[in-house]
Amino acid sequence: MAGGTWTKQDKVRPGVYINFTSESQRGLSIGSRGVVAICEPMSWGPVGKVMEVEAGADTTPFCGYPIYTAQARFLQEIFKGSDRTNGATKVLLYRPAASSSVQATVTEGQMTATALYPGVRGNDITIVVTEQADAEGTFDVQTVVDGAVVDTQTAKNVEELKANGWVTFSGSGALAETAGVKLATGADGTVETAAYTTFLSNIEAYDFDILIYDGDDSTVQAAMVNFVERIANTQGRYSQLVAYGLNVPDSRFVINVCSDITGISFADGTTLTGKQLCWWVGGTEAGANYNESLTYAKYLDAVSVTPALTNDQIIAALQAGKFVVFAENGAVKVDSDINSLTTFTADISKPYQKNRVIRTLHTIANDLYMQFSESFIGVVDNNATGRDLFKAVIVGYLQEMQANNAIQNFEPDDVDVLPGDEIDAVVINLRIQPVDAAEKLYITITVA
Structure with missing residues (x-):
């Protein structure tokens, strides 16, 4: 009996012709959020390198300190989250170069020990050399940091270490x-403005949801605002900048932490400055899902805000597009989860000021960009069948978003996939209505 595979029904001999295939896996899935990028001056760690720090990881190899220490507080806050949303899942951490930075060092006899990285953290390292009792001329060489032995080697000569x-x-x-x-003599040095430009060049190759700047250099602020807007408008890669005290950025890509806030106090007696509030805001904005709002979300462990803003001050700040937190009943909460957009047009209307809406739109845009690039471009035919496939996967994707309360009133007819002007061009039009959280409750109580 004849057999084999077949392409079209043109076989001459009787037989069983079998093709093996797989059900198409081409489709769209909703991407996850939670990635933060930050350029942070530090006292330890490689200089000029993007390090990927996962939530729950030991932070010591990256910044020189455990996460519970003051020196690693920025990572603790970025990963913390709110009472109802997660914090960051990953931090793209970059240590900028600093002028006059110095690696700590010490020379004892024939041996010189030099800190692996520049910075004052190197001054906390001690080298202990102990001769073994039962092996004359053989020594145990211990590297000790903060009283803990972090490395032990056995050698006779310096060259063996x-x-x-x-x-x-x-x-x-x-x-x-x-x-x-x-x-001794380890020094952090001074980070110049140009180091942040180098950071932006390095971080551009990475995907992230939130970029944090916790400084007050107006030149750096302007460069970072320009950066997030540029990669969105020219590359289709959407993110937001979280910074403090910007001068009227008026952008849906920028969350402007209110400069009227100068400090946050915590239950354990510690405090953070207003600029350091950017750590928590950035991490929590990144960790919030596309269908979650941070309005009235609590800043975990925070108990008060300095100064306590009046109602009129908060209203003025919100109208100016500033992100405000306030204290109520021993807890610190987000007032309204907004970005800095204050100028509204027919194309960019008021809903774009809400960060939950932006998260939804950015999730859709980033997913379409990444997944179409990986699985559709150059693969799917630009004919009616191919365009129907585009539409089918987009409709399925948006129906899943609707089931998760990210959008509402969506119908398949809200997606148009049309041939473009050229033979390889496809035009896709989407009409969606994002969902926002209920924030303003107007209640009338009538007494009969």
Whole structure:
């Protein structure tokens, strides 16, 4: 009996002709959020490198300190989240170059130990060399940080010592016992404005939801505003900047933390400045899903705001497109989850000021960009059948968003997939109505 595969029904001999295929997996899925990018001056870590710090990871290799310490507080706040939404899932952390930064070092006998990275954290490193009791001329060399042994090596000569996660060794000759010598002269240096330009060049290759700037350099602020708007308008990659005290940015791509707020106090007695509030705002905005609003969300562990703004001050700040938090009953809450957009047009109307709406729109735009690029462009035919496939996957995607209360009143006819002016062009039109959270409740109580 004949057999094999078939392309068209033109076989001559009787037989069973079988093709093996798979059901098409081409479709769209709703992407996740939670990625923050930040350029943070630090006292430890590689310079000029984008590091990917996952939520829950040990932060010591990245910034030199555990997450519960003051020096790693910025990461703690970025990952914290609110009482009803998650914080960031990943931080793209970049340590900028700093002029006059110095690696800590110490020389003892023939051995020189040098901190792996520049910064004052290197001054917390101690090297202890102990001769083994039962092996004369053989030594245990310990690297100690904050009283904890982080590396132990056994050697007779300096040349045998290998670099570890904290120091490099140099020199030659026999080791000599020492109760402990501390590295010194490490310095952080000064981060110049140009270092942030280099950061933006490095981070452009990465995808992220929120860019945080916690400084007050107006030149850097302007560069970051321009950056998020440029990659959205020219590359179709959508994100938002969170910064403090910007001068009327008037942009849906920018969340302007209110400069009237100068401090946040916490239940454990610690405080953060208004600029440092950007850490939590950025992390929480990134971690919030496309169908979640932060309006009235609580800042975990925060208890008061300095100064306590009056009702009129809060209204004025909101009207100016500022992101405001306030204290109520021993808790700190977001007043309204808005961005800095204040000029509305027929194309960019008032709903674009709400960050939940922006999250929905950015999720749709980023998903269409990424997934069409990966699985559709150059693969799907530009004919009626191919365009029907485009429409089918978009409709299915938007129906899932509607089921998750991100959009409402959606119908399949709200998607048009049309041939473009050229043979390889497709025009897609979507009509959607984003859902926002109920925020203003107008109640009338009638007494009979």
